[in-house]
Amino acid sequence: MQKGKIGVSSDNLFPIIKKFLYSDHDIFLREIVSNAVDATQKLKTLAGRGETKASVEDAKVRVSLDEEKKTITVSDNGIGMTADEIEKYINQIAFSGANEFLEKYENDANAIIGHFGLGFYSSFMVSDKVEIVTKSHQEGATAVKWSCDGSPEYSIEEADRDGEGTDIIMYVNEDSKEFLNKERISEILNRYCKFLPVPVVFGKQTEWKDGQQVETEEDNQINETNPAWTKAPVDLKEEDYASFYRKLYPMGDDPLFNIHLNVDYPFNLTGILYFPKLKNSIEVQKNKIQLYSNQVFVTDSVEGIVPEFLTLLHGVIDSPDIPLNVSRSYLQSDSNVKKISSHITKKVADRLNQLFKDNREDFEKKWDDLKIFIEYGMLTDEKFAERAMNFFLFKNTDGKYFTFEEYENLIKENQTNKDNNLVYLYTSNMDEQYTFVQTAKDKGYDVLVMDNVLATPLLNKFEQQYSDKRFVRVDSDVVENLIQKEEETESLSWEEKEELSPIFQAVCPETNGVNYIVDFKNMGEKGQPIVITRNEFMRRMKDMGQLQGGMSMYGDLPDSLNLVVNTAHPLVQKVLEAKENKMGEEFTTIKDELAEKKQERQELEKAKEGKKEEEVPAADKEKLEDLSKTIAELEQQKRAKLTDFGKQNKLTKQLVDLALLANGMLKGEALDQFVRRSVELIK
Missing domain, CATH: 3.30.230.80 (Ribosomal Protein S5; domain 2)
Structure with missing residues (x-):
């Protein structure tokens, strides 16, 4: 028997091998089986050249488990090794260069990986002792046995083996006894060795017989050699x-x-x-x-x-x-x-x-399944994004598909705004935004469908890439403002809008997390009396915040909705008339006094013009301060009167609820009250 020491200067090598890659310590079986496959393929190569007389007809790798002896054996009938080759390949080459890394990375074992391969020595991750029984394909070769208990010391002696090839026998340690389980070994082999180019055999095939699974005489080959x-x-x-x-x-x-x-x-x-x-x-x-x-x-x-x-x-x-x-x-x-x-x-x-x-035609049929992949690629890889512009498709609400260039040609005449920007209208949900989509289409606009999780970042990317293009969701504003062609005309004065605002604000839902901002637009007599819109910028910021896991400060902001009142609609005019008729003398008195006080303040402010602060008489300063307080009180009284009127006016509440209903936002008690009120108003 020959004894010796592996060419390393530290006893810490094997503990490090066992430690690093600990989370993937089942990798040892992949390494050992892969080595056996390599040995088999080398023998096939030599046989093909006529350089060996060894047979390769039944070349395979066999994995065996002995639960009693606590061993896992990987056997091949490949090229085999002589005693000199064991000395060269196992004791020397496998650890060439290992010493310097041990010195450098002794406290950081993971850093070793990638600098020198584990190969055969990964077996020590799970073993107390490893034996190699091998016989070279060379004529007259004798079998030898190499043994090592995980220290740098090893022994080599003659052995018996039928035919050329190698057996690696691993004596599994107590910490790794999970691998002394047939199902666990099968799982590892199926994971790592499913497509190895040489047949890998583990156990026997089974068949259903007499109400149970029984083993047959056929080897259980776990891999497909020619995938x-x-x-x-x-x-x-x-x-x-x-x-x-x-x-x-x-x-x-x-x-x-x-x-x-x-x-x-x-x-x-x-x-x-x-x-x-x-x-x-x-x-x-x-x-x-x-x-x-x-x-x-x-x-x-x-x-x-x-x-x-x-x-x-x-x-x-x-x-x-x-x-x-x-x-x-x-x-x-x-x-x-x-x-x-x-x-x-x-x-x-x-x-x-x-x-x-x-x-x-076939590509378009598959687009809805493909688009997330392509959009994700365009957002994360610039080179792919450049190439993808050739086949990226827009889909509109009619189910038609367009390339970027085709769609631009389709809409540029009708959807270019007064600033010469091309406006792309889109919906994120055709059912929820149906009214807005139809209103836009009735005006002659085309509407895209952008309804997946990546729509918002993708539209942001397009707008950054093309400064003359804007993407606007159909429910972000009234249709007249989606693509502004000219300055809008107003049918109400600023004072009339100021008085209408608290009336409609008074009947907006008091919903947690939603702010309603009352606005006024001339949308024509045939337009909806009230439209609820979502600010495009704020909505996109919130969408991005949610997509990024709430990391954006916008993600926590309350929802902000615009309640846009159509100043030209007859029902809105009716609310205005009712206000004029029912507010009474007290309200008129407040308005008159407010106008008078504002006039006084304006005259005093005008008298201050061109004077330094110290040149303004103290009496004027005091009077200005009193006037400001009085005006604030009168404004509060006026707003309170308008708010009370709004709460009592059924038509105002009905108009707001109609807008909420159109957006799917009227539910529960509010919906029930709306139905009851509708019946009353119809009578």
Whole structure:
């Protein structure tokens, strides 16, 4: 028996191996099985060249579990090793360069990853002792056994083994006994080894017999050695792509279409990406891309590795240029990964553009399922955004689709305002904003449908990109103001508006979190008597605040609604007439006295003009102060009288409730009172 020490100067190496990647310590099985696959493929290569007489007909990797002995064994009939090769590859090369990193990162074990590979030594993450029994494919070779208990000391001795290949026997430690479970091993193999290029066997197949599952004599192969992405696109049909998708996502809906990646320069990259049917929520869809290196699973947490918007895709990416034994932070800074990421972005954009050009009708049918993905890409990746302008579509309320250029040509004649800005009208909910949509269409305007979670940030982006374009929601103002063509004409004086304001304000709902601002517009006799609108800027800010998890200060602001009274409507004129008829002499007296006091104050203010403060007589100052107090009191009395009138006037309340009803904002007791009042007014 030969004994020796592994070429490291510290006894801390194995504790560090066990510690780092602790959260993913099931990775050991991927490493050991991958090494066995490599050994098998090397033997196949030599056999293909005629450099070995070893048989490769039944090449496979077998994983065995012995719960009594507490061992996991990974066996292959691959290339095998001689005693000299064990010394070279296990005791020396695997740890070349390890010492300097131990000295540098002894207190930061995670930093080691990416600098030297774990490979075989990951087995010590779960084992008290590891043995290698191996026999080289070379003629006349004898089997040898290597053993190590997790210290730098090891032993090598002759052993018995039938045929070439290698057994890795791991004696599982007490902390890792979870891996002495058949279901747990199956789970790991299915996660990491599902598509390895050499058959991987674990246990026997089962069948239902006599009311229970029983084992058969057939080996249970857990992997598919030639998955769809390893084949040439010309050799695959649509049903092959669909079948592979179902293997990846057995519970998923059928995808819209796919992109087959097949690149060999300037880097190697294969894979199949699928466009899923995305809902309005994007978070739950992420992390469905599986990242492989030579058919070995690396991760499905690809955020930061591929562009943000590509995490919404499903499928597989495989590249030998992606390092296998590295942390995510290392992957994110790797130059090859960045090149691959950029290339995939271009391929996705090219594929979408080609689909649009080849069959626009089919592309339009899929648009509602595609738009969140494309919009997300445009918001998070500038290069994709540039390419996407070729196939981005607007959809209007008639269900017709337009490119950016097509839609501009459609609306520029009728929807250009007095400042020469092109105004894009849109609705976020056709049912809730139906009246506003119809009013805009009756005026000859076209209305877009922008009804998903990304609409607000996307419109902000468009407005930043195009300074001569404005996006306005149809319920943000009365139709006359959505696209201002000329200065508006008013049918009421400022004084009449001032007196009407508290009348309508008095019957606005006292709803928590909502402020009502009364405004007046001439919307014509045929327009609605009252329209409730939402300020475009404030609404967008609140939307952005909610989208960002309430991080924006606007997200906590109360809702602000405009109660726009149509000054030209006969019913509003009727309220004005009722006010004139019923307010009485007392109200007239208050108005007259108020006008008189304001006139006095105006004369005193005029007398002060051109004088310094000390030059104004004290009596005038005192009189000005008294007048201001009197005017404030009279204004308060006047407003109180108008408020009382508003609360008592059924028509005023009815008009406001009609506007609330049109917006779906009249509910409960208020709705019941509205119905009762309607019956009374009809009688």
